[in-house]
Structures are given as structure tokens and as C-alpha cells.
Amino acid sequence: MSENERAASRTAVLVCQGRAAADGRAAVGRFADPVAVRLLRAGERAPVDEVRAGAPPRGRQARMAYEGVRACAEVVVARTVAIDEALRAHPAGQLVILGAGLDTRAWRLPELARTDVWEVDHPASQRDKRARLTEAGPGLPATARSVRFTPVDFAAGDLGAALAAAGHDPSAPTTWLWEGVVPYLTRDQVRATLTALTARTAPGSALVVNYQTPSLKVAAGRLLARLLGDSVTAGEPWRSLWQPARMAVLLGAYGLRVTSDDDLLAVARSLGTPSRSRTSLASGRVAVAERR
Numbered sequence: 001m002s003e004n005e006r007a008a009s010r011t012a013v014l015v016c017q018g019r020a021a022a023d024g025r026a027a028v029g030r031f032a033d034p035v036a037v038r039l040l041r042a043g044e045r046a047p048v049d050e051v052r053a054g055a056p057p058r059g060r061q062a063r064m065a066y067e068g069v070r071a072c073a074e075v076v077v078a079r080t081v082a083i084d085e086a087l088r089a090h091p092a093g094q095l096v097i098l099g100a101g102l103d104t105r106a107w108r109l110p111e112l113a114r115t116d117v118w119e120v121d122h123p124a125s126q127r128d129k130r131a132r133l134t135e136a137g138p139g140l141p142a143t144a145r146s147v148r149f150t151p152v153d154f155a156a157g158d159l160g161a162a163l164a165a166a167g168h169d170p171s172a173p174t175t176w177l178w179e180g181v182v183p184y185l186t187r188d189q190v191r192a193t194l195t196a197l198t199a200r201t202a203p204g205s206a207l208v209v210n211y212q213t214p215s216l217k218v219a220a221g222r223l224l225a226r227l228l229g230d231s232v233t234a235g236e237p238w239r240s241l242w243q244p245a246r247m248a249v250l251l252g253a254y255g256l257r258v259t260s261d262d263d264l265l266a267v268a269r270s271l272g273t274p275s276r277s278r279t280s281l282a283s284g285r286v287a288v289a290e291r292r
Contacts, residue, residue, distance in 0.1 A: 008128035009121075011236050012101030013044055015180060018072030019080065019104070021051040026077045027271040033080065035104040038136040039129075071277045075284060078267040082286040083179060083208055084109065086260075090206040090288070094174040095144075096120060096163065098193065099154070099181030102129060105144075112144040118166055120159070123151035154181070155189060159196035170200035175208065182211040183238040190240055190250075198254040198291075207256055207289045213263075214241045215283040247287060256289035 020036035037045065047065040050057055051073065056066050087095070088111055095112065097103055100119035106112060121129070126149050133140065150166045152159050168174070176197055182190055197207070242250070248258045265281035268274075275281055 008125045009101055009236065011180070011184075012125060013040070014068060014072050015076055016040060016102040016104075017044060017048050017069045018074075018076040020045070021048045021069050022073040022077045025052065026073065026273045027081060030081050030271055031077050033104055033108060035107045035140065036102070038140060039102050039104070039132045041132075041135075071280065074268065074274050074277045075264060075280050077273050078264040078271065078281060079179070079210060079284060079286060081271060082262060082264065082267050083177065083210065086206075086208045086286065086288050087111070087175060087177065090175050090208070090290075091115070092173045092175040092205065094118070094168060094172055096168065096174055096176050096197070098159075098176065098178045098197070100129070101125060101180065102132070103179070105177075106142050106147045107140060108143060110143050115144050116146045116148065116167075117142075117144040118148045118150050118163060118168055120150045120152050120162070122153050126151045154185060154193060159193060160199055163200060168200060171202055173202050173204035174200065175206050176201070178207065178209040180210055182209065182242070183240060184236060186239045194250070194254045198256065201255075201291050203291055205291045207251070208286065209247075209251075209289070210284065210286050211247060212238065212241050213243055213283045213285060215279060244285065244287070247285075251287075251289045255291055257292065258287055258289045261285055261287040 016036050016039055019033040020040060022031065023033045023036060037048065040048065047062075047069045050066050051070045057063055084105070087105070087109070091111065093115055095115050096118045097105070098120050100121045103119065106117040106119070119126070119129070130149060148166045150162050152162045185193070244261050248261070251258055262285060263282055264284040264286070265275060265278055267286075268281050
């Protein structure tokens, strides 16, 4: 499939739906994303409204969409809080979001008022994101100092060259955010991305990375979903899973020292949020690594 034929990520839409469903209803005071719903189109908002109303629909496909959004909301609340708090703890004038999808931080975090944000993603996903921002209308200003869309295919593109062309300064500290991407890359692609980003990582920089640990239950659940015709995950399989110790060794090889690594189930419990999706929460992690 050519670059022009590839569709935008459906997983990015599901994650955005999860954040929209949880806004104002989960971890109030620690989690909020009023921007997410504005990036969704009419048909994508239907299961969000059903989850917010606690009204499961009839029909297998509609119920699957409902349960997917409900379960996703549980995971993304914990993940978003863990990442947002890590970003607040590591302020920098540059924030690079790898695999940005429908991320909303540049439009909702006031802490980014003095930060230039680079959103890096596949060209198809970036075209979709920019179209959605246009559809949201002029009443959606960025809270970041600037937002620079930087199209890159992680499987084949040159991340360093793309960031250089977009004005990223490798001599200044950068906070790197790598959320919801690592499982979809092969181990060689993960290493290639780390090679490119650490070549542009000055002392005082930090990497916030979300990754998945091996889980037979999660793997079985994703396989079953594909067999049942779940279009969200069918075309986007996981390709690499990491144990925390292996992730620490990997990042250490690139000059990054892990300072924290939390599983999302522990984060969810600290927030008092629902954790029916315990297996998915327990297999998801957010690590912070610093270049001293």
C-alpha cells in the first residue's frame, strides 16, 4: 500500500473517543480533555454519548463499539494523567510528540504556553488531524506557543531530517513524548527511532514513553476482537512488547536513564477510577528517562 493509499489510524480515533467519554466524569481534578470531542465526527460521537449516558446499545456491532470506547476510557485516563504529570515535571521549550494521532495537549495544557510543539506522525494521520482541526472551527486556539506538524513514516522515513526541516533545535533541551506507538513498531524500528531522537537530544532533555508488557490475556483479547471483525485493531497489530528491565536496558544504551516506570493499573487505583480493564491497565506502562 502506498503512502497516499494508507488510511489514517483508527486507533487514534478510539483513543480520542475514550478521552472524550471520560472528560468531566473520571478523575475530576486530575484528568480533563474537553478538546477531544471536538475532534470527533458525528458518527464517532455516538458511542461516546452512549458511554457517558451509561446506555449500552442493542446489536452486536454497536455494542462492540460501546464496549471498546468504555474500556479505552479506563485506560486512557490513567495513561493521560501519568503523561501529563510527567510533562509538567519536565518543562522544556521544545516538546516533540511522536505518533501524535489526535493528541490534544497543544490545545489544552496551559503549561505549554512557552513551548514549541512538534507533532510527528504518518502523513495520512496528519492530513486527517488537520482536517478535523479545520472542521472544529476557529474557536479552538492552541495553548502551546506554536504547533508544527511534521509528517514522518516511522517505518521508512527519516525522523531527524524531518525535525531539522521543521525547525527543531538539537542543542536545546527537548521533552520527547512517545505515547501509544511502541507496540506497533518492530524492535528494529524502535531502535531506529531511538537512534534518531537521541541524536537530537541535548543534556537536560527527557523522554516520556508509553509501552506495553507481554500479556497472554491481552494478546488473546486482541486476537478474538480481530476474529469477530473489530475494524479498529484488525489492521494495526502489535509488533513489540517490553518488560520494564528490558526497556531500561534499551534506553540506557542510548544514554537515557530511567527515573520512573509505572504500570497504569497502579495509576488508576491511585486516581480511584474504574478498573474493569485490569489486564489492559496492568500491561500498560509509562516510563520517564532523562539525559543528564
